[in-house]
Amino acid sequence: MTKWLEENTPKLVLAPSFVAILVFVYGFIAWTAWVSLTRSRLLPKYEIKGFIQYERLFDSPRWDTAFSNLFVFGFLFIAIAMILGLVLAILLDQNIRTEGAIRTIYLYPMALSMIVTGTAWKWILNPGLGLEALVRGWGFPDFTFDWLVNPDMAIYTIVIAAIWQSSGFVMALFLAGLRSVDQEIIKAAQVDGIPTWRVYTAIIIPSMAPIFLSAFIVLSHLAIKSFDLVIALTGGGPGYATDLPATYMYAMAFSRGDIGQAASSAMIMMMVVFAIVVPYLYSELRSKNG
Amino acid sequence: MADTSFVPAASQSRKGKLALRWLLYILLGLFALFYLMPLFVMITTSLKSLDEIRTGDLIALPREVTFDAWRTAWSGACTGIQCEGVRPFFWNSILIAIPAVAISTLLGAMNGYVVAQWRFRGANIIFSLMLFGCFIPFQVVLLPMARILGMMGIAGTIPGLIFVHVIYGLGFTTLFFRNYYVSIPAELTKAAKVDGAGFFRIFWSIFLPLSLPIIVVTVIWQFTQIWNDFLFGVSFSQAGTQPVTVALNNIVNSTTGVKEYNVDMAAAIIAALPTLFVYVVAGKYFVRGLTAGSVKG
Numbered sequence A: 001m002t003k004w005l006e007e008n009t010p011k012l013v014l015a016p017s018f019v020a021i022l023v024f025v026y027g028f029i030a031w032t033a034w035v036s037l038t039r040s041r042l043l044p045k046y047e048i049k050g051f052i053q054y055e056r057l058f059d060s061p062r063w064d065t066a067f068s069n070l071f072v073f074g075f076l077f078i079a080i081a082m083i084l085g086l087v088l089a090i091l092l093d094q095n096i097r098t099e100g101a102i103r104t105i106y107l108y109p110m111a112l113s114m115i116v117t118g119t120a121w122k123w124i125l126n127p128g129l130g131l132e133a134l135v136r137g138w139g140f141p142d143f144t145f146d147w148l149v150n151p152d153m154a155i156y157t158i159v160i161a162a163i164w165q166s167s168g169f170v171m172a173l174f175l176a177g178l179r180s181v182d183q184e185i186i187k188a189a190q191v192d193g194i195p196t197w198r199v200y201t202a203i204i205i206p207s208m209a210p211i212f213l214s215a216f217i218v219l220s221h222l223a224i225k226s227f228d229l230v231i232a233l234t235g236g237g238p239g240y241a242t243d244l245p246a247t248y249m250y251a252m253a254f255s256r257g258d259i260g261q262a263a264s265s266a267m268i269m270m271m272v273v274f275a276i277v278v279p280y281l282y283s284e285l286r287s288k289n290g
Numbered sequence B: 001m002a003d004t005s006f007v008p009a010a011s012q013s014r015k016g017k018l019a020l021r022w023l024l025y026i027l028l029g030l031f032a033l034f035y036l037m038p039l040f041v042m043i044t045t046s047l048k049s050l051d052e053i054r055t056g057d058l059i060a061l062p063r064e065v066t067f068d069a070w071r072t073a074w075s076g077a078c079t080g081i082q083c084e085g086v087r088p089f090f091w092n093s094i095l096i097a098i099p100a101v102a103i104s105t106l107l108g109a110m111n112g113y114v115v116a117q118w119r120f121r122g123a124n125i126i127f128s129l130m131l132f133g134c135f136i137p138f139q140v141v142l143l144p145m146a147r148i149l150g151m152m153g154i155a156g157t158i159p160g161l162i163f164v165h166v167i168y169g170l171g172f173t174t175l176f177f178r179n180y181y182v183s184i185p186a187e188l189t190k191a192a193k194v195d196g197a198g199f200f201r202i203f204w205s206i207f208l209p210l211s212l213p214i215i216v217v218t219v220i221w222q223f224t225q226i227w228n229d230f231l232f233g234v235s236f237s238q239a240g241t242q243p244v245t246v247a248l249n250n251i252v253n254s255t256t257g258v259k260e261y262n263v264d265m266a267a268a269i270i271a272a273l274p275t276l277f278v279y280v281v282a283g284k285y286f287v288r289g290l291t292a293g294s295v296k297g
Helices: A001-034 A052-059 A061-092 A099-111 A113-127 A132-136 A154-179 A183-189 A196-204 A206-225 A228-233 A243-255 A260-290 B015-045 B051-057 B067-077 B088-116 B123-133 B139-152 B158-181 B188-195 B199-208 B214-228 B229-234 B244-253 B261-292
Strands: none
Touching: A001 B088, A001 B123, A001 B139, A001 B199, A052 A061, A052 A260, A052 B067, A061 A099, A061 A154, A061 A196, A061 A206, A061 A243, A061 A260, A061 B015, A061 B229, A099 A154, A099 A260, A099 B139, A113 A154, A113 A228, A113 B015, A113 B123, A113 B214, A113 B244, A154 A206, A154 A228, A154 B015, A154 B261, A183 A196, A183 B139, A196 A206, A206 A243, A206 A260, A228 A243, A228 B067, A228 B158, A228 B244, A243 A260, A243 B139, A260 B123, A260 B139, B015 B067, B051 B199, B051 B261, B067 B229, B067 B261, B088 B123, B088 B158, B088 B214, B088 B261, B123 B158, B139 B158, B158 B261, B188 B199, B188 B229, B214 B244, B214 B261, B229 B244
């Protein structure tokens, strides 16, 4: 008995966590997938009715807005945060004396809750007393910056706040990447008289491809999960102009009492995440084990 | 990469180099302003009276510094029908975060130790499955979790929120410890086994003493995640058990009465203080946690 116990201790230690993950991750995904195929409304029903919830979802103008917002927001957020992060990393890589302090400043927003970020930017961007009023006070009475309350532009305020929050993190990733490039190659290039910008575009940046990939994965993951920021900054409004799938799902689950819609929209979110993450994780795990 | 910085190409004069250097510092300074501006605006706004906010401008320093807004935010602002400020919710967040961080870190350490050093058939698959759990959008588990918490009788309670944070933190904590322990030579474990040390003994006297850096990284990561969480907090709490992020959002978006921007800002800073503090005192470990999952080691 004690011998058995001794041999199996590692398994017994891992077992509770494994079971928890099996039930609360995979079991729950299965539950949500199942319910997304039923006619559940206020209460879950378990009789499968096919893809009716997904049909309702894609017929819904609100989901249509939320889903296309995800791509508008996701594309701009990822692209700008990556470019900004790379530029900042390269600027900081020039033997800056105060690098530590500057890095700290660029990265601190990442320590804040999205709710705090949203609250701050909501105040800064509010047309009545914020930036708009400030610039008008400087002698530009016609200056208008009402994106926060303009249904066509409000989604871009989310992009601004999200970039403010996350670009410093991308910078940190790229900076670590820049520092890990082989110094010998760079020195050789310099001895040959190749200008600094060419060293970056031809040697350093191409060798950082894995970091671009990592940054892309992390940022797209952040984009799909964006929920708090929207709630704090715009509440999904004006109307539902800034809804994202995450806020749509929440509204259906907890205020509209439409479990079927909540489940099907959650499944779509998961499929988007999987489409991005699975190939990445698969290649990561393979390269680590192989 | 230190040496590439503007190496003198033959044509480049000293003056041109100096100008470029200045430009570089100005650019970096402007970006620093961009990142600091919201924090600056939050702090100054929180120290102004409402009158001054209405008549003054966004970036002006307060003419008269007042801490009234801070007092209201801490103990008087209304979150829905309750008007006790963020204080009780700040306390809730502490009550949620401390046990959740402790339990998930401890479990992560044990799991990571098993997966890295006591490999058995299937251990890798188990690890992959756990790792995968880090990436799911939590929306996909919200509905069933709400039901299970109800069945367990901990819906809307602080233990309920602790439970949720432990479960969904496990993937990351296990990953952190596994990646750390995997670099410790397996011979160490083997030698200790030959000497008759058991599973727990080896963990306790060999691995734990080596683990301080990764414990710090994991604790900071988990604390930041849990303190800043909003989705679980808003989904699985009720009036008295909400974490501070939910309370902050309720204060800011409460529609009754005059909009008190200074109180909103003070409340936001209060909600941000613990994680900002951690960032300032242990920034190195914070960044290491952030990059641990994303940069191949």
